[in-house]
Amino acid sequence: MQILILGGTGAMGLPLVQILSCENDVYVTSRKERASTGRIKYICGNAQNRTFLEDVLCRKNWDAVVDFMVRSEETLKDLAPLFLDNTKQYVFISSSRVYAETEGLITETTPRLLEASTDKEYLKTKEYALSKAREEDVLLKSGRKNYTIIRPTISYNTHRLQLGVLEKENWLYRALKGRSIVFSEDINDKITTMTLGDDVSKGISSVIGQDSALGEVFHITSPISLPWSEVLQVYLSVLKEHLGKDVRVVMTKKSVNLKFKWRIYQVIYCRYFNRTFDNSKISQYCDVNDFTPPQLGLKKCLEDFLKNPMFQYIPWDLEALQDKASKEFTPLGEIRGRGAKFTYICYRYNLELIYKLAILVRKLIFRIIK
Numbered sequence: 001m002q003i004l005i006l007g008g009t010g011a012m013g014l015p016l017v018q019i020l021s022c023e024n025d026v027y028v029t030s031r032k033e034r035a036s037t038g039r040i041k042y043i044c045g046n047a048q049n050r051t052f053l054e055d056v057l058c059r060k061n062w063d064a065v066v067d068f069m070v071r072s073e074e075t076l077k078d079l080a081p082l083f084l085d086n087t088k089q090y091v092f093i094s095s096s097r098v099y100a101e102t103e104g105l106i107t108e109t110t111p112r113l114l115e116a117s118t119d120k121e122y123l124k125t126k127e128y129a130l131s132k133a134r135e136e137d138v139l140l141k142s143g144r145k146n147y148t149i150i151r152p153t154i155s156y157n158t159h160r161l162q163l164g165v166l167e168k169e170n171w172l173y174r175a176l177k178g179r180s181i182v183f184s185e186d187i188n189d190k191i192t193t194m195t196l197g198d199d200v201s202k203g204i205s206s207v208i209g210q211d212s213a214l215g216e217v218f219h220i221t222s223p224i225s226l227p228w229s230e231v232l233q234v235y236l237s238v239l240k241e242h243l244g245k246d247v248r249v250v251m252t253k254k255s256v257n258l259k260f261k262w263r264i265y266q267v268i269y270c271r272y273f274n275r276t277f278d279n280s281k282i283s284q285y286c287d288v289n290d291f292t293p294p295q296l297g298l299k300k301c302l303e304d305f306l307k308n309p310m311f312q313y314i315p316w317d318l319e320a321l322q323d324k325a326s327k328e329f330t331p332l333g334e335i336r337g338r339g340a341k342f343t344y345i346c347y348r349y350n351l352e353l354i355y356k357l358a359i360l361v362r363k364l365i366f367r368i369i370k
C-alpha cells in the first residue's frame with residue numbers, strides 16, 4: 001500500500017511509521033528536513049497549509065492517509081473533501097476525551113461531552129474534547145464512508161509521561177531539581193487508562209486497509225486501568241532507584257491547574273472522570289491483551305528518559321504555584337528569560353494582578369504600534 005502520514009513524528013506517529021513500513025511504502029510529512037530510509041520517505045512541508053496538502057495528496061493514489069495534525073473544526077470542514085477525494089481511507093486521530101462521564105465500561109457509543117454536557121459556558125468553548133467531537137461530526141455528516149475515526153486514550157512514551165493533568169515538565173522536572181512533586185487528592189484516587197504509544201500504533205495499523213473499518217469509530221486503549229495513585233507510586237519507585245533517595249510528595253486538596261481558567265476543563269471534564277474501556281470493537285483487529293501493562297510500560301519509559309533527560313517548555317506560572325503549595329523556591333538563575341522570571345515572581349508571591357495588568361498593557365502597546 002501507499003500510505004501518507006501527516007505529522008507522524010510524535011508518540012504514536014513514530015512507531016506507526018515503523019510498523020507500516022515493514023510491508024508498505026510510507027510517506028511522512030515533517031516541517032524539518034529528515035533523511036528518507038528504506039520504505040520510509042519524508043516530505044518536508046507544513047501539513048497545515050492547504051497548498052502543500054493539495055500538492056502532496058495529488059502525487060499518488062493513496063491507499064490511506066493518517067492525520068495526526070491538530071486542526072480546528074472550520075479547517076477540517078474545508079479540508080475534508082480534499083482528504084476524502086484523494087484516498088481510499090482517511091484515518092482521523094481524535095481522542096477518548098470526547099466521552100462524557102459514564103458508569104462502567106466506555107464503548108464507542110457512549111455519549112460524548114458535546115451532546116451530554118449541560119454546562120453552557122463550557123459548550124461555548126473550543127476546548128480540546130469539544131473540538132475533537134465537532135471535527136468527528138464533520139466526517140460523520142459528510143455523506144462519505146471512506147474514513148476511520150480513532151480515539152486514543154492517554155498515550156505515553158519515553159518523552160511524554162503524565163501524572164493527572166501534569167506533563168513531565170510539571171512534575172518530573174521538579175523532582176530532578178530536588179523539589180517536591182505536587183499532586184492533588186481530587187485526582188489521586190480517580191481511575192485512568194494509559195496506553196503505550198507503540199500499542200496505540202499497533203491498533204491504528206490493524207485497521208488500515210480494512211474495508212470493514214470504513215465509516216467506523218474505534219478507541220484504542222489498554223485493557224488495564226489503575227488509579228492515579230498507583231501511577232505516582234510507579235514513578236516514585238523509579239526515581240528512588242535513580243536518585244538514591246525518596247522524592248517528597250505534597251498533596252493539595254484541589255489541582256493547582258484549577259487556578260487557571262484555560263486549564264480547568266481538562267481537570268473537571270476528564271481527570272475527574274473514572275475511565276475504563278470496553279475494547280471488544282478494536283479487538284476484532286488486534287489483540288489488546290498483548291498490550292504492555294501500564295505498570296511495566298511507565299516504569300520502562302521513565303527509566304529510559306532518565307538516561308538522557310530533556311525537557312520542553314516549563315510553564316513558570318504553574319511552577320510558581322506548585323512552589324507556593326510546597327513552600328519551596330526556584331532559584332531565579334534556573335529560569336531563563338526576564339519574562340519568565342517576572343511570571344514566576346508574580347505567581348509565587350501573590351502578585352498575579354500585577355502580572356495580568358502587565359500583560360494587558362503589553363497588548364495595548366502592540367495595538368497602538370500596529
